[in-house]
Amino acid sequence: MSHPVLKDAPGASVCMLGNHAIVRGALEAGLQFFSCYPGTPSSEVGDLLAQISKPAGVLFEYSINEKVAVEVAFAASLTGARSMCSMKHLGLNYAGDPISTMPYVGVEGGMVVVSAGDPSAITSPNEQDQRHFSRFLYYPVFDPATPADAYRMTRYAFEFSEKTRLPVIMRPTTRVCHTSGMVEYGPLSETRNEIRFTKNPPRYVPIPVNARRMRRELIDRFALAEELLGRSDFFPRHGSGTMGVIGSGVGYAYASEILNELGLFDRVSLLQIGAYPIPETILSEFLASVESVLVVEELTPYVEEIVSLNAFRHGRSIPVYGKNSGHFPVEFEYDPDMVEDAIRKFLQLEPRTVVEVALPELPPRPPVLCSGCPHRTSFYLARKVFGKNTVYVNDIGCYTLGYGEPLHSCDVLLCMGSSISQASGIARTTGKRTVAYIGDSTFFHSGLPPLANAVQANDDITVVILNNYITAMTGFQPSFSAWDSQYPDSSNNGQKDRGIVLLDAVKGLGVKEVFSVDPFDEAQTLDAFKKAKSGKGVNVVICNSPCAVHRVRVEPDGNRAPYIIDQDKCNACSLCVRVLGCPGIVVEDGVYFIDASMCDGCDLCAYVCNRDAIHQVEVREHA
Amino acid sequence: MHDNPKNGDFLLRILLAGTGGQGVITAARLLSEYFVRKGDQVLSAQLHGMAQRGGAVQSTVCVNSGISPALPRGGADVVLGCEPVEAARALPYVSADTIVFVNTAPIVPFVLSQNYVLESGPSEYPGLHALEKSLRAATLRVFPLDATKIAQDAGSLKTLNVVMLGCLFGSGVVPYPSQDFIDTIMVLAPPNLAETNTAAFKMGVEFAESLNVVEQVS
Ligand code: SF4
Ligand code: SF4
Numbered sequence: 001m002s003h004p005v006l007k008d009a010p011g012a013s014v015c016m017l018g019n020h021a022i023v024r025g026a027l028e029a030g031l032q033f034f035s036c037y038p039g040t041p042s043s044e045v046g047d048l049l050a051q052i053s054k055p056a057g058v059l060f061e062y063s064i065n066e067k068v069a070v071e072v073a074f075a076a077s078l079t080g081a082r083s084m085c086s087m088k089h090l091g092l093n094y095a096g097d098p099i100s101t102m103p104y105v106g107v108e109g110g111m112v113v114v115s116a117g118d119p120s121a122i123t124s125p126n127e128q129d130q131r132h133f134s135r136f137l138y139y140p141v142f143d144p145a146t147p148a149d150a151y152r153m154t155r156y157a158f159e160f161s162e163k164t165r166l167p168v169i170m171r172p173t174t175r176v177c178h179t180s181g182m183v184e185y186g187p188l189s190e191t192r193n194e195i196r197f198t199k200n201p202p203r204y205v206p207i208p209v210n211a212r213r214m215r216r217e218l219i220d221r222f223a224l225a226e227e228l229l230g231r232s233d234f235f236p237r238h239g240s241g242t243m244g245v246i247g248s249g250v251g252y253a254y255a256s257e258i259l260n261e262l263g264l265f266d267r268v269s270l271l272q273i274g275a276y277p278i279p280e281t282i283l284s285e286f287l288a289s290v291e292s293v294l295v296v297e298e299l300t301p302y303v304e305e306i307v308s309l310n311a312f313r314h315g316r317s318i319p320v321y322g323k324n325s326g327h328f329p330v331e332f333e334y335d336p337d338m339v340e341d342a343i344r345k346f347l348q349l350e351p352r353t354v355v356e357v358a359l360p361e362l363p364p365r366p367p368v369l370c371s372g373c374p375h376r377t378s379f380y381l382a383r384k385v386f387g388k389n390t391v392y393v394n395d396i397g398c399y400t401l402g403y404g405e406p407l408h409s410c411d412v413l414l415c416m417g418s419s420i421s422q423a424s425g426i427a428r429t430t431g432k433r434t435v436a437y438i439g440d441s442t443f444f445h446s447g448l449p450p451l452a453n454a455v456q457a458n459d460d461i462t463v464v465i466l467n468n469y470i471t472a473m474t475g476f477q478p479s480f481s482a483w484d485s486q487y488p489d490s491s492n493n494g495q496k497d498r499g500i501v502l503l504d505a506v507k508g509l510g511v512k513e514v515f516s517v518d519p520f521d522e523a524q525t526l527d528a529f530k531k532a533k534s535g536k537g538v539n540v541v542i543c544n545s546p547c548a549v550h551r552v553r554v555e556p557d558g559n560r561a562p563y564i565i566d567q568d569k570c571n572a573c574s575l576c577v578r579v580l581g582c583p584g585i586v587v588e589d590g591v592y593f594i595d596a597s598m599c600d601g602c603d604l605c606a607y608v609c610n611r612d613a614i615h616q617v618e619v620r621e622h623a
Numbered sequence: 624m625h626d627n628p629k630n631g632d633f634l635l636r637i638l639l640a641g642t643g644g645q646g647v648i649t650a651a652r653l654l655s656e657y658f659v660r661k662g663d664q665v666l667s668a669q670l671h672g673m674a675q676r677g678g679a680v681q682s683t684v685c686v687n688s689g690i691s692p693a694l695p696r697g698g699a700d701v702v703l704g705c706e707p708v709e710a711a712r713a714l715p716y717v718s719a720d721t722i723v724f725v726n727t728a729p730i731v732p733f734v735l736s737q738n739y740v741l742e743s744g745p746s747e748y749p750g751l752h753a754l755e756k757s758l759r760a761a762t763l764r765v766f767p768l769d770a771t772k773i774a775q776d777a778g779s780l781k782t783l784n785v786v787m788l789g790c791l792f793g794s795g796v797v798p799y800p801s802q803d804f805i806d807t808i809m810v811l812a813p814p815n816l817a818e819t820n821t822a823a824f825k826m827g828v829e830f831a832e833s834l835n836v837v838e839q840v841s
Contacts, residue, residue, distance in 0.1 A: 179692035257691040336695040360749040583733040
């Protein structure tokens, strides 16, 4: 059965995830090429395309990183293909270099860069406002409020991109990406752009002499973008009042629903900002019709400041409220209550009545490495050898959860691939061997250059590559270290030991001392760590063991029999709990036992136990 | 459920709460698909963190509501709490009119069961009585049940989410016959679980029907 997103059913009303709505919009526009690097909250865009690219006739790749994703998609566009790539907000920074010059060169086939935002830093080390790329680098940026917006904006964006020759950014935030809403299907495109590359170096090569010409053209093309957006329906206006509310993104959705529920549309006019650059006339006409404005937007006072500027330029001296006025906080996501409070304040209405109910303190449920996760074993064994005074630099992935109690394996963290370079910096100034942890996917993403750099500088660092053959944290996308799962049909694989790709890469960069181990072979792994600790310069320990969750999904015999604690031998010393933090171990009224439904049978607690109290159950009961 | 002044349809905002692995997101998906098939407008938001198991999960399913993906304070018509602490975490969305079904079987967070020193939060799992009391202070319509046991009786712990959905239908707030939903389960849920799911759903319906939820409170 083909996937519902591929259904050729114009007029059908479908409830779809915001990220899937983007895919539908792109398919209706005749998408031909897609690339991505996964990152929450963008990942479902690529994951859906991975499933349907073949029947949809879309060339697809999970790229090695976002810079590459953007570059291949841009080049595909230069051959005429309608192309799209997706990533999270930080991925767009990583692709900052190509992103900066692409508008100069300009596209042939329409190109959409999906860069999902994460206000409140729910799954990211920061929150940032990609709308600034619009003024910063001349990008039209689309700012959907709902899945339906995401769909219609994406469908529109390709042709728009071709007319202006500008690549465009689609910026949904978590509350759009991960919300399912109604989308009304249009027809799937029956035609595809013709693929042809015509040599024309002055057009495609931004050497300074061409770049300066492109710079001038860019200003004109951006002006055209503003003009076209002025004729689009991404700036709808509701209500007839003289109090102006301007909303963007999910802030618009909240404001619209609240004004509707409170029946305020006779007092208020609501304008949605669905894209940037905001057409000057749409804004000035709106401002001419209201006495005062409240701007509802997350992250930075981006629209707010454009509104102030526009009012000033057009001689409208009206108050503009928003973040700068204290109606909204500068940081983090908004919620409906916050927006209602601000609207009430703006309209001088009674404050909302709030009934407070006392609640006992609720325990948190912080994310934790899964039971049986190979990273836990690697962390535990490395710490056993390198001790508590060594600095452990960590990286972005599940293994970030080595942070804090009880593994203490994340003293420093910054961004994708930074563990190796940061370990270099720390080792060079302190003169002490420093440990860097990095996963396989992140290593190929951005760990190769810093490793080459460390080799060149002969830094005293030990790089531990936690190879679980998958990009686990973002939802189990393939990793380059598992070559054959990314290209199941390709003929150039057949390597049984897939970790070989990683090993060759590390050796190829000139690392002399490389150990490739299975972390669940504790003796072998400890031995490797000991040698690495007493080594000179850069050495690398590759810990190969599949992600526990993924293993049981793909291997029919992936289930390992659980362990049990022999109550006659256990003296409740609490060691296993103090050093491992495996959620499979439960303590109740001072009694230690293993929850068989949670235990992955990894053997680590049995290895750790001094009293030989933990053993594997002989036969696994099948639930 | 109440009338939606905008289009004459009914309006229903459901909040499903639980921990990772309890099937909250799947239940929200089943429910969304069901209402869409009925011709209603559905908006469903999932709040999920990282891929790891065991975290708190909240999903909303709003039928014929509007375009806001998040509920305002007191904005849930029904809360389906698959776990006591997680039902209590949904308290901000509970008003005097909210119907709350809460599974009484706790899942103790491992940070408590392993005696972690936490920067914040309690050192023990809160008492069930205290949790129920806070919910009752917000609404009189709190209906506790041992849904975990019901699911086990139905044949699989995995059907816990469907037991809770049964409560929703049995409470009388959905203006369609509950048999319709069984058809949806048959189509959308994994075939090997179809029978247990149906049994679990019916047990949830029976439980809620026996309470006479709607009459009891109005
Ligand atoms: S998803 Fe895989 S890699 Fe991530 S914590 Fe779980 S077992 Fe470890
Ligand atoms: S064997 Fe021990 S450490 Fe490994 S998953 Fe089971 S309980 Fe956890």
